[in-house]
Structure formats: structure tokens, C-alpha cells
Amino acid sequence: MHDGVTVSYDDVLRWIQTFAATMAEQRQYLTRLDSAIGDADHGINMDRGMQAALAKVDGLADGDIGALLKTVGMALVSTVGGAGGPLYGTLFLQMGMATTNKSELGPDDWRAALDAGLQGVQMRGKAEPGDKTMVDALTPARDALSAAVADGASFDEALRRSAAAAEDGMQATIPLVARKGRASYLGERSAGHQDPGATSSYLLLRTAADTWGGAAAPTDKEES
Ligand code: ADP
Ligand code: MG
Numbered sequence: 001m002h003d004g005v006t007v008s009y010d011d012v013l014r015w016i017q018t019f020a021a022t023m024a025e026q027r028q029y030l031t032r033l034d035s036a037i038g039d040a041d042h043g044i045n046m047d048r049g050m051q052a053a054l055a056k057v058d059g060l061a062d063g064d065i066g067a068l069l070k071t072v073g074m075a076l077v078s079t080v081g082g083a084g085g086p087l088y089g090t091l092f093l094q095m096g097m098a099t100t101n102k103s104e105l106g107p108d109d110w111r112a113a114l115d116a117g118l119q120g121v122q123m124r125g126k127a128e129p130g131d132k133t134m135v136d137a138l139t140p141a142r143d144a145l146s147a148a149v150a151d152g153a154s155f156d157e158a159l160r161r162s163a164a165a166a167e168d169g170m171q172a173t174i175p176l177v178a179r180k181g182r183a184s185y186l187g188e189r190s191a192g193h194q195d196p197g198a199t200s201s202y203l204l205l206r207t208a209a210d211t212w213g214g215a216a217a218p219t220d221k222e223e224s
Helices: 009-025 027-037 042-057 065-079 084-098 107-125 135-151 155-171 182-190 196-213
Strands: none
Touching (some): 009 042, 009 065, 009 196, 027 196, 042 065, 065 084, 084 196, 107 155, 135 155
């Protein structure tokens, strides 16, 4: 985010690349979380899907952020089975629909994209907040982003607040009893474990904040 106000196509591409790298790095961690309440494949699924997405976006060069995000979504839908792949695929596809023909995104565009993505996930998976799924990280992230945009916060600040809200939402899945997905088969035994999909969704928002906002603490001097 060179000007602090918008993210460019290249910024969005860097976010996708960084998220793919993060999924590769966190593959075992996510799979370990999924082994407790699922079938021990969430890290494998996300890593495989994002590697496939990277291969597809490499050839794109048209500067359309919507096309980029839709390409990621289609790669995930077509390469990852189970629940996670189609749900993440829908998230990116709907984000892409919301950003069609855009070459840069401001905070409100990003809010609209995340909102559309979350709505797509809920349309497809029928999960509500509190069901112990990725929706529990994405919903507070979307809400914190909306509130930050309404407050007139800077894009950096809005991104940081949305990542922090996603982290809280992820942690709040620990005591929950799962009502959707494989973890729901465990009933009460699903309580006491952090949801893998909420964890990867937190990492998605954290990666956006780190890639676009920069990891630097805010300073009071202007930088260009
Ligand atoms: P699978 O459950 O098919 O093995 P993954 O392990 O890749 O797929 O993904 C599991 C994650 O998917 C869960 O941790 C949860 O966050 C998410 N998930 C599962 N079902 C749903 C649903 N109906 N709505 C939203 N998210 C869901
Ligand atoms: Mg699984």
C-alpha cells in the first residue's frame, strides 16, 4: 500500500502469494488442529489449493483484481475436495465478483469484498456465527472492518482491527460445540479445540494486514 489509501493489483497479488506461503508454513499446525476435531487434512487442503492458485495467477497480467480473485477461487474449488476447498473457493469467487474490473481497492472496496465473500460462504455452508467454523473468524473481521471504515480509520488501522477481531473470533471457537462440518459429528467432544478453518481465516486477514499495512508500528511522522 504505497500511498496508504488504496491497494493495487500488485498488492493483492502479493497478498495471495503471502497467504500461499503462510499455508505452506502452517500446513502442519492446521492439520494438527483438524486431527483433533476433523480428519487431519485442513493444512494439506489449503496448501494444495493455494499452490494450484499460484500456478493459475502467474499467467494473469491484466490488472483486474476481480479476475485475480476469481481465478484463485476457481483453482480452490477445482483442486480441493471436502468442505474447506469449496468454501474458500466461494469466498474468493465472491470477493472477485465484488471487485470486478477494479485495479485498486480502497477500504470500502475491501469491506465490500470481504462482506460478499462471507455472504457466499454462509450461502453455501449455512453456518451462523457460533457454529465453530471459519464464519466465526470472518464475521467479526468483516464487522470490525465496517466499523473502522465508518469511523474514518486509515486503511492500515482498519486492516489491523479486522485481523485482531478475526484472532479473537478464532480463539472464541475453542469452547464452542460444532454445529457444522465434520467436527459436528463429535458433538460435545468438539468443545475445547480451536477450529482449523477459523484459524486459516484468521491467517488470511492477518496476512492482508501485514502485507498491505506493513508490520511497522504507526509513527507520527509522515512518510512517503
Ligand atoms: P473437511 O472438513 O471436508 O475435511 P477441511 O478440513 O479442509 O475440510 O476444512 C474444515 C473447516 O471447514 C472447518 O474447520 C470449518 O471451519 C470449515 N467448515 C466446515 N463446514 C463448514 C460450513 N458448513 N460452513 C462454514 N465453514 C465450514
Ligand atoms: Mg478436514
